[in-house]
Amino acid sequence: MVGSNRVVLGTGIVHVTGDAKLPMAEEKELRRKLVQQALDALQSSEKR
Amino acid sequence: MRVVHYLNQFFGGIGAEEHAGAELEFRAGAVGPGKLLEELFGDGAQIILTIVCGDNHAVEHQEEIIAAVVEKLKNTPADLFVAGPCFDAGRYGMAAGALCNAVQSQLGIPAVSAMHEENPGVDLYREALYIVDSGASTLKMREVLARMASIGKKLVGKEEIGLPAAAGYLARGLLRDQLVKEKAATRLVNMLLTKLRNDKFTSEMAPTAFAPVPMPAAVKDVSKAKVMLITDGGLVPKGNPDRIQGTAATRWGAYNIQGRDDLCAADYEVSHGGYDTRFVQESPDRLVPLDALREMEKNGVIGKLHDEFLSTCGRSNPLSNTRRLGREMVEKIKREGVDAVILTST
Numbered sequence: 001m002v003g004s005n006r007v008v009l010g011t012g013i014v015h016v017t018g019d020a021k022l023p024m025a026e027e028k029e030l031r032r033k034l035v036q037q038a039l040d041a042l043q044s045s046e047k048r
Numbered sequence: 049m050r051v052v053h054y055l056n057q058f059f060g061g062i063g064a065e066e067h068a069g070a071e072l073e074f075r076a077g078a079v080g081p082g083k084l085l086e087e088l089f090g091d092g093a094q095i096i097l098t099i100v101c102g103d104n105h106a107v108e109h110q111e112e113i114i115a116a117v118v119e120k121l122k123n124t125p126a127d128l129f130v131a132g133p134c135f136d137a138g139r140y141g142m143a144a145g146a147l148c149n150a151v152q153s154q155l156g157i158p159a160v161s162a163m164h165e166e167n168p169g170v171d172l173y174r175e176a177l178y179i180v181d182s183g184a185s186t187l188k189m190r191e192v193l194a195r196m197a198s199i200g201k202k203l204v205g206k207e208e209i210g211l212p213a214a215a216g217y218l219a220r221g222l223l224r225d226q227l228v229k230e231k232a233a234t235r236l237v238n239m240l241l242t243k244l245r246n247d248k249f250t251s252e253m254a255p256t257a258f259a260p261v262p263m264p265a266a267v268k269d270v271s272k273a274k275v276m277l278i279t280d281g282g283l284v285p286k287g288n289p290d291r292i293q294g295t296a297a298t299r300w301g302a303y304n305i306q307g308r309d310d311l312c313a314a315d316y317e318v319s320h321g322g323y324d325t326r327f328v329q330e331s332p333d334r335l336v337p338l339d340a341l342r343e344m345e346k347n348g349v350i351g352k353l354h355d356e357f358l359s360t361c362g363r364s365n366p367l368s369n370t371r372r373l374g375r376e377m378v379e380k381i382k383r384e385g386v387d388a389v390i391l392t393s394t
Contacts (some may be wrong), residue, residue: 005263015327016392018334027210027337035340038390039275039350042267 006041006048008034049093049204052124053082053155054117054131054147056140060100068139070102072113074120081189088190088197097124099147112141114150115286128155128200132171133162133192136184141169150178163218164193165233170218178209179218200232220255221367226326249386258309273387276354280362281335281394282320283311283328292361294321299361300373305353320362323394335392354386362393 009041010016017031057063057070059080072247078086078095086095092139099117106113109117129151131144133362141163149157153176160182163170170179176197182192195216202209212219228235242249254303284292290301297319305311311332318325328335336357345353362370381389 005261010392011392013323015334016326016394017337017340018327018331019326020330020334027078027334030342031333031337031340035313035337035344035390036349039270039344039388042273042390043270044387045266047263 004016006038006044008041008048010036049089049091049127049201050096051093051128051130051200052087052097052099052126052151053078053088053095053145054099054101054129055084056084056106056134056137056142056143057100057102057235058137061099062100062222063103068102068104070103072099072116073102074099075178078241079215081193084190085193085197088194089201091201093201096126101143103137103139103143108141110143110146114146117147118154121155121157121205127204129157129159130196130200131159131161133158133180133182133189133196134164134167134180135162135186136167136268137162137206137229138168141167142172143169145169145173145177145179149173151293152177157229158200160196160200160367162196165218174218175220178203181218213237213250215281220394223366233351249296267388270350270388271348274352274354275350276381276384276386276389277341277357278335278389278391279336279357279359281323281328281331281359281392282315282318282325282361282363283335283359284319286315286317288317290318292319293361294319294361295363296365297361297363297370297373298369300358300377302356302358305338306341306355308338311336320361320363320394324360333394337390337392338369351387354384 011019017034018027019030022030057067061080065095075098077098082095082098101113112231128302129148134140134144144161148161151157152159156305160178162182164182173179180192180199180352182188199209199215199217209215224369227259239249263300282292282294284301285303289300292299292301313330313332316332341350341353344350360373
């Protein structure tokens with residue numbers, strides 16, 4: 001996203017915070033990780 | 049034609065930077081560059097009033113100044129409002145743009161200004177106003193005033209202004225239909241041939257320039273923060289109550305998720321014509337990760353998850369539109385005391 005200072009790379013355009021190929025429990029774990037990365041980015045002043 | 053002209057303290061003859069605090073004043077008749085402007089208008093046009101204000105004063109008291117000028121012009125029979133030229137003077141440009149915008153929108157008096165493309169006033173008001181491209185140098189004063197006069201006369205006469213390059217103003221980012229003789233393929237090949245000959249050609253698609261966005265300060269402690277989820281992936285409740293368009297959306301919605309631990313497929317649909325939406329439809333948390341954030345809220349990782357998520361569709365949308373959507377969202381975000389936002393984008 002142009003101009004965004006804090007970007008976390010999602011899993012793909014069709015399921016940004018998930019992965020349809022994974023079993024549900026693993027998909028949820030992946031989502032926790034992505035959201036945690038976003039929260040870490042929010043608490044950091046480093047551009048990413 | 050009766051014209052009102054706005055000048056800063058320098059062009060108003062008060063003095064340079066040391067007089068930037070000069071207060072708003074109204075003077076009858078043309079002042080400084082206004083005299084030449086009056087001459088260039090011709091046809092018996094008259095500058096009936098000149099408004100002068102110091103650059104610092106104008107920016108620091110912008111709302112007061114706008115109110116005073118609008119009040120004054122209510123009782124002044126003006127056909128046109130002219131501000132500047134401001135060249136690369138940033139505060140002058142911001143004040144001129146704000147006044148033109150207010151006079152035009154509140155009183156219906158057409159307005160024209162002139163600035164250097166990099167003047168911050170341009171970024172703020174280019175969509176609302178005709179701003180003549182003045183360059184940075186005052187040496188071009190006469191030429192710039194002539195173009196302002198020409199556009200001003202057309203505005204008063206309600207004539208067609210013409211395209212930015214031809215009329216000499218800064219592109220306003222407006223799109224309009226136009227009939228042309230040659231089809232796109234012919235124009236494209238001609239353009240390519242011109243380019244290959246190393247001749248000058250003009251693209252029909254102006255590249256969009258993005259001003260850098262300053263990085264917002266980090267959130268000190270998310271465990272005390274109120275976090276909001278936003279998406280431009282078009283997730284909406286079943287039936288799309290706000291009728292958010294799947295392309296070039298002009299609207300956004302706020303949807304309640306109070307008491308929900310995850311987003312149930314049966315309750316949502318996706319309004320987005322730009323990606324294969326089946327996976328999100330199957331499990332909306334794949335776009336708006338409510339389940340993960342709700343867990344984190346319960347475990348104290350975040351302070352609170354906001355009771356609504358915001359959604360729009362980010363597909364093929366003109367910047368002028370997305371800027372407005374963004375501004376509207378920010379108003380709500382601020383009003384509701386949100387500390388941090390996670391925006392998921394497809």
